[in-house]
Amino acid sequence: xxxxxxxxxxxxxxxxxxxxxxxxxxxxxxxxxxxxxxxxxxxxxxxxxxxxxxxxxxxxxxxxxxxxxxxxxxxxxxxxxxxxxxxxxxxxxxxxxxxxxxxxxxxxxxxxxxxxxxxxxxxxxxxxxxxxxx
Amino acid sequence: xxxxxxxxxxxxxxxxxxxxxxxxxxxxxxxxxxxxxxxxxxxxxxxxxxxxxxxxxxxxxxxxxxxxxxxxxxxxxxxxxxxxxxxxxxxxxxxxxxxxxxxxxxxxxxxxxxxxxxxxxxxxxxxxxxxxxxxxxxxxxxxxxxxxxxxxxxxxxxxxxxxxxxxxxxxxxxxxxxxxxxxxxxxxxxxxxxxxxxxxxxxxxxxxxxxxxxxxxxxxxxxxxxxxxxxxxxxxxxxxxxxxxxxxxxxxxxxxxxxxxxxxxxxxxxxxxxxxxxxxxxxxxxxxxxxxxxxxxxxxxxxxxxxxxxxxxxxxxxxxxxxxxxxxxxxxxxxxxxxxxxxxxxxxxxxxxxxxxxxx
Numbered sequence: 001x002x003x004x005x006x007x008x009x010x011x012x013x014x015x016x017x018x019x020x021x022x023x024x025x026x027x028x029x030x031x032x033x034x035x036x037x038x039x040x041x042x043x044x045x046x047x048x049x050x051x052x053x054x055x056x057x058x059x060x061x062x063x064x065x066x067x068x069x070x071x072x073x074x075x076x077x078x079x080x081x082x083x084x085x086x087x088x089x090x091x092x093x094x095x096x097x098x099x100x101x102x103x104x105x106x107x108x109x110x111x112x113x114x115x116x117x118x119x120x121x122x123x124x125x126x127x128x129x130x131x132x133x134x
Numbered sequence: 135x136x137x138x139x140x141x142x143x144x145x146x147x148x149x150x151x152x153x154x155x156x157x158x159x160x161x162x163x164x165x166x167x168x169x170x171x172x173x174x175x176x177x178x179x180x181x182x183x184x185x186x187x188x189x190x191x192x193x194x195x196x197x198x199x200x201x202x203x204x205x206x207x208x209x210x211x212x213x214x215x216x217x218x219x220x221x222x223x224x225x226x227x228x229x230x231x232x233x234x235x236x237x238x239x240x241x242x243x244x245x246x247x248x249x250x251x252x253x254x255x256x257x258x259x260x261x262x263x264x265x266x267x268x269x270x271x272x273x274x275x276x277x278x279x280x281x282x283x284x285x286x287x288x289x290x291x292x293x294x295x296x297x298x299x300x301x302x303x304x305x306x307x308x309x310x311x312x313x314x315x316x317x318x319x320x321x322x323x324x325x326x327x328x329x330x331x332x333x334x335x336x337x338x339x340x341x342x343x344x345x346x347x348x349x350x351x352x353x354x355x356x357x358x359x360x361x362x363x364x365x366x367x368x369x370x371x372x373x374x375x376x377x378x379x380x381x382x383x384x385x386x387x388x389x390x391x392x393x394x395x396x397x398x399x400x401x402x403x404x405x406x407x408x409x410x411x412x413x414x415x416x417x418x419x420x421x422x423x424x425x426x427x428x429x430x431x432x433x434x435x436x437x438x439x440x441x442x443x444x445x446x447x448x449x450x451x452x453x454x455x456x457x458x459x460x461x462x463x464x465x466x467x468x469x470x471x472x473x474x475x476x477x478x479x480x481x482x483x484x485x486x487x488x489x490x491x492x493x494x
Contacts, residue, residue: 062425063460069193071186097192098455100185 019133022123028053028130031091035068036132043121043132044068046105049091053123054105055132056094061116065098075102075111140218140471142458143479143486145419146326146376146447147213147222147263149256150203151248156228159247159254164240173240176233178299179329181341185453194451202451203227206259213450214262217458220476221486222263224256225294225326225376230270232296232328242276245269249284257289264486266294266324271309278315285319291485292322292374297331297351304355305362317368320484326376327351352378353386356416360390363403365411372482373416380418380444384437387412413440417482419447420474421456428463441470445479 022028022036022045033046035058042058044067058068074090093111094103102111108118124131153174157165167173186192187202194202194212203209214222228248230241245268257265267284269277277293284290293316295304302308304325316323333347334354352375359365359373390408398404406414426434435441448456456462462474480486 063457065191065457066193071192095186097186098453098457100453 019131022130022132025125025128025130031072033068033072033094035066038121038132038134041119042066042068044094045123045130045132046072046094048105053125053130055121055123056103056105056108056118057121059118060096060098060101061110061118062096062099062101065096065101067094067096067103067118070097071095072105140458141476142217142219142446143221143223143476143483144213144217144219144448144450144458145223145374145445145479146225146421146449147209148203148227148449148451149209149224149252150201150227150451151251152200152204153228155255156244156247156251159250161243161246164243167237167240173237175228176298177329178332178337179344180337181344183341183453187453189453190451191453191455194455206256209450210260213448214260219262221479223291223479223483224252224263224265225324226252226266226268229268229294229296229326229328231272232298232330233270233272234298235272235300238270238273238276242270242273242280245277245280246283249280253287253289264289264291264483266290266292267321268294269312271295271304271312272300274309274311277312281312281315281319281321285315285321288485290321291483292316292324294324294326296326296328297355298328299330299332303358303362305358305360305364307362310364310367313364313368313371317371320370322482323371323373324376325352325355325373327378349378349382353382356386356412357390359416360408360411361401361404363401365415366403366405369415371415374419374445374482375416376419376447377421377449378418379422379424380420381424381434383412383418383443384434387438409439413438413443416443417445417478418443420444420462421447421449422454423456423461426463428465431463431466435470441473442478442481444474445482446475 018039020038023034028034028047030047030049030051033044035044043055044058045055047053058066060067072091073093074087075093077086077088079086092105094105103118108120110116122133153168157168183189190202196205230245233241248268252265256263267281267290269280271277281293327348331351333344334350338344387409394408
């Protein structure tokens with residue numbers, strides 16, 4: 001897991017005001033994440049185990065915990081009863097470093113209460129670089 | 135850089151010692167209990183916290199793997215500087231009151247070592263921190279001796295008890311000499327739960343059950359202190375319940391009052407309605423806070439009959455840390471914010487200096 005925040009200076013390569021270069025592609029391997037800023041908004045960019053890129057607001061809906069300092073992992077999926085544990089979605093669940101709120105990186109939804117969602121952002125990969133935009 | 139204009143008195147910050155670090159401060163007669171015999175603190179809780187960082191915020195652990203609260207620089211950066219604290223009240227890591235009563239002499243000496251370590255490594259290094267005198271409640275004479283030893287220290291503001299696994303709630307008269315000493319020196323009595331605190335039915339199957347039920351043990355201690363006459367004996371003593379939250383308080387006040395109306399004859403030494411005792415002498419640190427709307431929160435305040443009972447706390451560095459910026463309803467009126475974030479604490483912690491010195 002990476003908890004490195006991309007230096008603000010890297011935003012100097014912006015193609016537009018609300019699109020920022022996050023990092024070189026090789027700096028964000030599968031199963032890792034990196035924090036950056038899109039304008040005033042903290043954003044965490046995640047590369048899932050299948051190689052797809054996802055970005056959500058880097059601020060927990062609960063008390064604002066910095067999600068990029070948390071943990072990427074699996075989730076205990078809904079099961080049939082006591083003693084039935086089914087871990088799944090490895091590397092696709094982002095856990096807040098403070099109170100442990102769990103978010104689906106693909107849509108920003110809170111696992112315990114899916115109607116509550118983090119803002120999501122568009123992530124693209126061009127010429128060996130990762131960009132995030134509105 | 136401070137991110138808030140609020141004056142904050144944080145009533146629950148945990149500094150953390152490595153056990154080995156306490157050995158040089160420990161009475162030489164007992165050092166081998168740790169260095170050779172391998173004593174470690176009791177831990178009854180049968181689970182760990184299934185959070186991102188275990189007991190601590192994942193971002194509060196040190197780069198070299200030490201637990202949160204081990205490093206003054208990180209504590210300054212993540213709490214004192216981040217939120218512009220006026221005062222941080224240290225509430226500790228090691229408190230013998232939470233342990234089994236056995237080896238009382240050693241554990242009383244361990245509290246002396248812990249207190250001296252706290253002063254030298256924390257209070258002496260940041261002028262925004264004030265401390266707690268940790269005592270071993272299972273050795274009341276030793277606890278009183280420790281309070282007397284440190285009562286004149288200008289930055290000690292309370293006597294600290296952690297709730298352990300025993301069947302002797304803190305209202306028991308055998309403990310009253312400890313409260314006599316606290317009241318005599320105008321020290322607040324801080325009561326904090328521990329990983330050895332049981333629920334009413336012991337330890338359930340899951341941590342989520344135990345953590346949901348933490349307020350039970352605080353309810354038990356409030357009831358014990360009130361009906362065993364601690365507050366009638368010491369009308370100036372102030373007690374703060376730390377890390378139990380506060381949403382249980384209206385229920386408890388109503389319930390105690392009704393029982394007092396019906397069963398007062400059993401405890402004739404209790405001379406005030408229990409809810410009045412609570413309003414006059416007991417305060418509640420806010421953390422851990424549920425996600426209240428302002429409407430829900432204001433109803434709780436109304437039900438308590440006072441806006442002076444709550445004192446803000448973060449519980450840094452633990453996983454259920456409450457942010458000064460977002461834990462409580464942000465649309466709370468400014469006058470109530472001032473009370474909860476500083477004025478209520480200042481009113482009971484009378485030993486806090488009137489104005490905080492410049493940041494270290």
